[in-house]
Amino acid sequence: MLNLKFADGLIPVIVQDARSKDVLMMAYANEEAVRLTQQTGFAHYYSRSRKKLWKKGEESGHFQKVMRVLADCDEDCLIYEVEQTGAACHTGYDSCFYRTLEGTVIGTKVFDPGKVYGKKGH
Amino acid sequence: MLNLKFADGLIPVIVQDARSKDVLMMAYANEEAVRLTQQTGFAHYYSRSRKKLWKKGEESGHFQKVMRVLADCDEDCLIYEVEQTGAACHTGYDSCFYRTLEGTVIGTKVFDPGKVYGKKGH
Numbered sequence: 744m745l746n747l748k749f750a751d752g753l754i755p756v757i758v759q760d761a762r763s764k765d766v767l768m769m770a771y772a773n774e775e776a777v778r779l780t781q782q783t784g785f786a787h788y789y790s791r792s793r794k795k796l797w798k799k800g801e802e803s804g805h806f807q808k809v810m811r812v813l814a815d816c817d818e819d820c821l822i823y824e825v826e827q828t829g830a831a832c833h834t835g836y837d838s839c840f841y842r843t844l845e846g847t848v849i850g851t852k853v854f855d856p857g858k859v860y861g862k863k864g865h
Numbered sequence: 866m867l868n869l870k871f872a873d874g875l876i877p878v879i880v881q882d883a884r885s886k887d888v889l890m891m892a893y894a895n896e897e898a899v900r901l902t903q904q905t906g907f908a909h910y911y912s913r914s915r916k917k918l919w920k921k922g923e924e925s926g927h928f929q930k931v932m933r934v935l936a937d938c939d940e941d942c943l944i945y946e947v948e949q950t951g952a953a954c955h956t957g958y959d960s961c962f963y964r965t966l967e968g969t970v971i972g973t974k975v976f977d978p979g980k981v982y983g984k985k986g987h
Contacts, residue, residue: 755877822962
C-alpha cells in the first residue's frame with residue numbers, strides 16, 4: 744500500500760470512465776473516503792462545501808463502481824477508474840468536462856437534473 | 866470564454882493524452898499559465914513548491930502540445946488534452962499514474978531520468 748499524502752486532510756481524485764477513458768469529474772477524498780471506496784467498491788468523496796463524506800449517487804442513484812485506483816508519482820493524487828451508472832455530472836451531462844475553455848459544449852446531456860435531484864448538488 | 870475560478874490563485878489541471886486518453890499527470894496553473902498555454906499552444910503550469918511558472922519540458926525537452934482545453938461544470942478544474950513528447954512523468958514513466966494504490970506498477974518506463982534531468986524535478 745502506498746503512503747498517500749493528504750493536504751489539509753484531502754487528496755484530489757480524478758474520475759475516469761474505465762471503458763471510454765473519458766475523464767468524468769474531479770473531486771476530493773479524505774482518508775475515510777478512500778478507505779470506504781476500497782472496502783465497498785463504490786466511489787466515496789469528501790465535500791469541501793458541505794464538509795461531509797459522500798457516496799457518489801446517494802442522492803441521484805448515479806453510483807460509480809470503482810474498478811481500480813491509481814496513485815501518482817508523488818502519492819498526492821488519485822484516479823478512480825469507474826463504471827458510471829447514469830451520468831457523472833449534476834448538470835445532466837455525461838462528464839463534468841462538457842465545455843471547452845471558450846464555452847463550446849462538446850458533451851452529451853443524458854438526464855434532466857430537475858427530475859433527478861430534489862435540489863442542486865452532485 | 867468561461868469565468869474560471871482560481872483558489873489561492875490556482876486551478877487544478879488534469880493532463881490527458883489526446884490520442885490514448887491516458888491521464889498523464891495532474892498539476893496546477895495560475896491565470897498567467899492558462900493564458901500562456903492558450904497563446905503558445907504548449908502546456909504551462911505553476912509550481913507550488915518552486916513558486917514559479919513553468920513550461921512542461923523546459924528542462925527535459927518533454928513538451929506537451931495542447932490540442933484542446935476543457936473546463937468542468939464548476940469552472941474550477943481544467944483538462945489539457947495534449948500530444949506528449951517523450952513522457953509526462955519525471956520518474957521516466959509515460960504517466961505519473963504508473964502504480965495502483967497497492968503499489969503494483971502498471972505503467973511503462975520510457976526514459977532514464979538520470980540521463981534527462983540534471984537533478985530531480987518535473
